[in-house]
Amino acid sequence: MAAQLILVLFGAMIAYQVASLIVLGxxxxxxxxxxxxxxxxxxxxxxxxxxxxxxxxxxxxxxxxxxxxxxxxxxxxxxxxxxxxxxxxxxxxxxxxxxxxxxxxxxxxxxxxxxxxxxxxxxxxxxxxxxxxxxxxxxxxxxxxxxxxFPWWRSNRFSLPMTTLLVLALGFAFVHGTLRAIRKLARVAERVGRGEQVAPLPLSGPRETRELTASFDAMRQRLARHIEDQAQLIGTITHDLRTLIATLRLRAELVDDADLRTAMQRTLVDMEQMVEQSLRMASDEAHAEATTETDLAGLLRDIAAEQGALGQDVRLHATAPASVPYRCRPLGLRRALTNLVENAVRYGSRARIGIEHARAEAGGGAVLRIVIDDDGPGIAPAQLDNVFKPFFRLDRAVGGTGLGLTIARSCVEAHGGSLQLHNRGGSGLRAVALLPAS
Ligand SMILES: Nc1ncnc2c1ncn2[C@@H]1O[C@H](COP(=O)(O)OP(=O)(O)OP(=O)(O)O)[C@@H](O)[C@H]1O
Ligand SMILES: [Mg+2]
Structure with a gap:
């Protein structure tokens, strides 16, 4: 844009000189x-x-x-x-x-x-x-x-180069200053899109830029308040539910029929887990974690080691880089990736993790590609979207609360990325998380 404006200014100067040549000189x-x-x-x-x-x-x-x-x-x-x-x-x-x-x-x-x-x-x-x-x-x-x-070149020998230079220099300084504020705003907008916490922007530059910055800040604050309100609402509801479940538990103890009592207690444990998970999700969103520079390869190695200690077959590919520095919210991302790894071992007996720098499809920018493969049966294509829905489970007899993938996707998307599941042609499921390279 700066180059175009300079070109326009230059064109105007030339047009002025040609006009004065015709009219005066x-x-x-x-x-x-x-x-x-x-x-x-x-x-x-x-x-x-x-x-x-x-x-x-x-x-x-x-x-x-x-x-x-x-x-x-x-x-x-x-x-x-x-x-x-x-x-x-x-x-x-x-x-x-x-x-x-x-x-x-x-x-x-x-x-x-x-x-x-x-x-x-x-x-x-x-x-x-x-x-x-x-x-x-x-x-x-x-x-x-x-x-x-006076022939026009005589009178303009000095003034033409001087005015051209001055107009171009001043024009460039002005345009550069204005665009700098807009570029800064674009960078901050991108960070906000990734869910980062950012300080209010200082108001600088011409009036239009200041207005743009102010309305952007107002929008950002409204959005943050909205998320906080929602999370608070879920938090309050789940908190009350927890109390009710505890009361029900006590009452279930009083049921004489042993089978019915056990069945009721199992249902109550499920309900409790659901409530706990929802509460955790709500509090995650309300108290957004700070963004810090984190080594993602190290984080994945940690997850693999943790799962290994629990007797699970989880490994990071040998080709993975020694370290992958990345600006993110490490606790949230760790929970999301742990969910994916846990799914792989729970439904697919083992997890193989890969991480690499790649290019997004369809001409997108650079991304970090994290892949988690398992050896399980995969997921029927018709259910590939459903499993991301809250509390959705393919088999009610196994698995957890059905919130893992919901939380994982919401976290990856809050980092400006995407999470997808693919069947690897009958040899297991592949979860792919793409994060925009910072
Ligand atoms: N790797 C996988 N292979 C096969 N099915 C899977 C796999 N990952 C998830 N699923 C199916 O998708 C469902 C939803 O997964 P999700 O992680 O959201 O919930 P969950 O694992 O049941 O519970 P949670 O993760 O909250 O403890 C699972 O119940 C399971 O049926
Ligand atoms: Mg899960």
């Missing part, structure tokens, strides 16, 4: 003040020559008298013939002078001849020759150096 036109002067001078010299010839006939004597008027660039003589060839259609400036001279002297059109030669170079003067017939048939031949309007 014509070196082939005599300056109005000088025009009046050369006409008056020519008419005076013509009158003087006429008077001199009347007093003392003879071109030579008249020329001698008129020579007294010579000045550098100005010259007048009387001769039997005109210095200028007769001419008919006169071009612009010459026609103007011709008409003015006729009006001032009352001479016939063919008794006045004008030749104007514009200055050729920077250092040359324009030249004007005027011939006017005298009463006795002699001609007054004069040469003058009128002042022309």
């Amino acid at each position: 014509r070196g082939d036109v005599i300056h109005p003040v000088s025009r009046r002067h050369v006409i008056a001078q020519a008419v005076d010299m013509w009158r003087l020559a006429g008077a001199q010839l009347q007093a003392v006939p003879g071109a030579a004597q008249a020329s001698q008298v008129l020579a007294a008027l010579d000045r550098p660039g100005t010259h007048v003589r009387v001769a039997a013939a005109s210095d200028i060839e007769p001419h008919q259609a006169l071009p612009g400036e010459e026609a103007n002078l011709h008409a003015s001279l006729l009006a001032r002297t009352g001479l016939a059109a063919d008794a006045v001849r004008v030749r104007f030669e514009p200055a050729e170079g920077d250092d040359q003067e324009a030249r004007l020759a005027i011939s006017m017939r005298l009463a006795d048939g002699h001609w007054m031949n004069s040469a003058q150096q009128p002042m022309t309007k």
Whole structure:
């Protein structure tokens, strides 16, 4: 955008110069003040020559008298013939002078001849020759150096580069300053999109940028408040449910039928787990964790070691990088990845974990790709979306509360990433988490 604006400014400067060249800067036109002067001078010299010839006939004597008027660039003589060839259609400036001279002297059109030669170079003067017939048939031949309007390049030799440079420099500084504020806002918007906690932005730059920043901040605060309210609501409900479950448990103890009592107690344990998980999820969202630089490869190694200690077959691929520094909320991400690994060992007997830098599909940016494979039966394609729904379980007899994948996806998405499940052609399930590379 900066480059485009500079280009527009530059274009405007050039357009202005071209316009002034057309309107003002014509070196082939005599300056109005000088025009009046050369006409008056020519008419005076013509009158003087006429008077001199009347007093003392003879071109030579008249020329001698008129020579007294010579000045550098100005010259007048009387001769039997005109210095200028007769001419008919006169071009612009010459026609103007011709008409003015006729009006001032009352001479016939063919008794006045004008030749104007514009200055050729920077250092040359324009030249004007005027011939006017005298009463006795002699001609007054004069040469003058009128002042022309400045050729545009003469007056702009200094001002053109100076104004161009100044306008471009000031324009660049202004555009750069404005865009810097917008770029900063875009970076913060991206971080907010990833669920990071960010401090309110300082208001700087022009009014429009300040307004944009202020409304962005207001939106961010409203969003945070909304999430907090929701989480608080879930928290309150689940908290009350916990109390009710505890009461029910006590009452279940009083049931005489042993089978019914056991069944009721099992259901209550399930309910308790559900409530605990929901409470944890709600509190996670309400008290958003701070974003810190974390080694993701190390984090995955930790999870594998933990599961190994529990007797599970969980391993990180040997090809995984030794360390993968990443800015994230480590506790949330750890819980999400642990959920995926636990699923792999619970439903697919073992977990193989991979982590690599990759490119997102469809021309996206750089991503971190975390893959968790298992050896289980996979998930029927029709259920691949459903398993992300809260409390959804394929088999009610096994498994936990059905919140693991919901929490995992919500956490990965809060980091600006995505979580997907794929069947590996009958040889197990693959969970793929893509996180935007920071
Ligand atoms: N790797 C897998 N292979 C086969 N089925 C799976 C796998 N992972 C999840 N599932 C199915 O998806 C369901 C939902 O998984 P999710 O992790 O959300 O809940 P859960 O494991 O049942 O309980 P929680 O994780 O909350 O303790 C599981 O109950 C299971 O039926
Ligand atoms: Mg699970």
